[in-house]
Amino acid sequence: MHKILSKEQLSDDVFLLRVEAALIAEERQPGQFVIVQVDNQFGERIPLTIADADPREGSITLVFQTVGKTTHKLADKPVGDSIESILGPLGRPTHIERFGTVVAVGGGIGVAPLYPIVQGMKKAGNKLIVIMGARNKSLIILEDRMRALADELIVCTDDGSHGRKCLVTEPLKELCGRSPKPDLCVAIGPPIMMKFCAETTRPFALRTLVSLNTIMVDGTGMCGGCRVTVGGETKFVCVDGPEFDGHLVDFDNMMRRLRAYKTHEEAAHHQCHLDSDLSRLRKEGHS
Amino acid sequence: MSHPHPTREALQQEAAVRLATLQGKALSSRDRMAIPSQDMPSQSPDARRANMGEVALGYTAEQARLEALRCLQCKNAPCIDGCPVRIDIPAFVKAMAEGRDAEAIAIIRRNSLLPSVCGRVCPQEVQCQERCTVGKVLKSVDKAVSIGRLERYAADLERESGDFRLPPVKPETGKRVAVIGSGPASITVAADVRREGHAVTLFEAFHKPGGVLIYGIPEFRLPKTIVQQEIETLQAMGVELKTNFLVGRTRKLQDLIDKDGFDAVFVGTGAGLPKFMNIEGENLVGVFSANEYLTRANLMRAYDTGRADTPIFKSRKVAVLGGGNVAMDSARMAVRLGAQEVHLVYRRTEAEMPARVEEVGHAKEEGVLFHMLQNPCRILGNDFGLVTGMECLRYTLGEPDDSGRRRPVEIPGSEFVMEVDTVIVAIGNESNPLIRQTTPGLAVNRRGNLVVAPETGKTSIDRIYAGGDIVLGAATVILAMGEGRKAAASINALLATPVA
């Protein structure tokens, strides 16, 4: 049982929970995640990144977007209530060292998993340029916390309601053109965003790490449900990742696998959205 | 099958009548062998296709008595040599034949900790029953004394009567042992070490303990309440259980000794890494490892669509690849989840299939279609990345390979397409690399299994022992238990010697 110590609503559908998890708080490193299960009888196991941790208090912070059943159940839990199961920390930690200049790109909820990595990179002595993007102003999260860490912060929204009116790939491309160009890019967000960030940095040979959010069951390497194709090989995101070289990931296959449990009709419907996202990105010259 | 499915009542009637004719007689070997081997009462195939309830219902008292009377009490007891944990089979069977059921289970319990489980899932036809004299004389292992079913009967009787007494636990020694994993190997170690008075903590990665017995083997073959009771017994003996604890990540193996002060550790983490075939199309939507399919269905209860939050893929035509117990369980689960057609595809022939004979028979009765000497070379998909079929090749059997089984050889140009929307890969499991990756100095073989001293179960690191599938590769429940016994004895010996 993990008690919920505090709860914050960061935007319409994004919530922050601080929960008791002493051992995880002690062991976790940036880039790692947990598997959360609201109830052990019929609940689903879902992966969430450890957005922050306080080893002294014995707590971890989770930031999540309400998309389906389990994330809604989590959002409905009041402070003082508890979560039945939390397994972690899982996944390989981010490789942190002094690279020089690191561009960190966060899209939507992706800013939450990006935060501990930015923290770690900053601590290791890197210069940090952070790009945050969302559809509109109300969906931008953790801006103040990021501003406190970043040497340079670029906020963009699709509709221009906050910061620049553009997609995150636009400032990313500009940064790639700077000289000296950045030494590393870390991009976390919706798969389509990570895909286009990787496409943006590819011509500049800028190493780009992405953190993949596949569907998971156990999170320990036992089921293979999280598998993705990376550089032509099958990898398990939960144990080999979640971070991979974005230039090698087969994002199209991953996006299809994410939709495995929608009915086939819904999958078709989703495909239309993707297609329109794609054509929009293409129109803006990123493909 | 044309003959009607016999009901449990009918089998009971028949047995009762025959038993009455034998009452009070001194039976010769010939009389004993004339008793027909007792069929296991089971749910009818039609009924069980639509439910998760146990298929084999268990002998009635009359059947158990009658079956036990078939045993010849061989002096050399070849059956014992066939049992990996050397249960005194003639002794317990005799007790049952004479109506001393409580004594029977006591005899079994001297060697086996999980008789309800092993009686159900042991591959008896290649172990105890293969050696049985009755089967040899009658020239069919099917006609051997049904040792496993008798074992199950005695164990179930004990459990259902509530007569079970907790094994005595010696006074606390102050020593602490960490047991990693909670499958049959770990359950055995926990019990045997706890009995000596050492404190035991069981660490399990999942939210429910029991290992493959819980997440892999389906309810229709092994009711989960049986496994839960075994765990509850451990807890009643004072074993502490920590679920949601992944050793290697939540805590490093070595840290359990160095930081947390455990005096010894047993690693029973199983063979949990699913093998894939590395063929084109394997990452399409609709291709699952058996582990994923069965975990969703069993552990996460996805079959209970109204209540479970975990979804399971809706399938019409399913292909299951493989010929072991895992493949049978997946195929039979797919039947129960409503697939219209379930095809079992295997590269060799039925004779080489490692699955228990009973499961193969049950799968066929339930309508699973068997395709032998075939294997996919490519999985086909549509524009949405969904599986639409498999391109397969036909095979013949060639020379025996190092497993002693004849090697399947593909027939060039024999390609054909099988239309399916779901492919379940059940071609085996390897050991999960997490523990070895996070434990420097832990010796493994080329397959990634932990290397242990055969006599003691000790790994290359002091105070760390291992057993079960993590050492043997994917094996069996009874072997895992046997390994556990051995490692527990070593741990108990280690902790008994005062530190110099």
Ligand SMILES: Cc1cc2nc3c(=O)[nH]c(=O)nc-3n(C[C@H](O)[C@H](O)[C@H](O)COP(=O)(O)OP(=O)(O)OC[C@H]3O[C@@H](n4cnc5c(N)ncnc54)[C@H](O)[C@@H]3O)c2cc1C
């Ligand atoms: C390593 C990792 C870290 C993650 N970290 C975070 C995080 O910090 N914050 C956060 O909000 N989310 C995170 N996710 C995604 C999160 O796990 C999913 O949003 C969650 O599983 C949805 O569960 P649900 O029951 O609410 O929705 P469901 O009812 O299961 O699904 C709702 C919809 O979301 C889709 N979906 C299911 N699983 C995922 C997934 N893994 N990613 C995207 N869409 C999915 C489904 O197709 C469905 O249409 C992470 C995923 C991974 C693999």
Ligand SMILES: Cc1cc2nc3c(=O)[nH]c(=O)nc-3n(C[C@H](O)[C@H](O)[C@H](O)COP(=O)(O)OP(=O)(O)OC[C@H]3O[C@@H](n4cnc5c(N)ncnc54)[C@H](O)[C@@H]3O)c2cc1C
């Ligand atoms: C579907 C299926 C059907 C089978 N049918 C039969 C059958 O009919 N008859 C038979 O004899 N055998 C059968 N087997 C094989 C049998 O179940 C195994 O040989 C046996 O369970 C092995 O026991 P074990 O204790 O070594 O490990 P497991 O039962 O595999 O248990 C290992 C446990 O360790 C946990 N774990 C793993 N890593 C960690 C970690 N790092 N930290 C904490 N916990 C961890 C796992 O979650 C798991 O619960 C079947 C196997 C499967 C998968």
Ligand code: SF4
């Ligand atoms: S434990 Fe298995 S092999 Fe041994 S007697 Fe029982 S059924 Fe036979």
Ligand code: SF4
């Ligand atoms: S071999 Fe068969 S008949 Fe002989 S003692 Fe064993 S079970 Fe009885």
Ligand code: FES
């Ligand atoms: S989630 Fe099961 S193997 Fe990664």
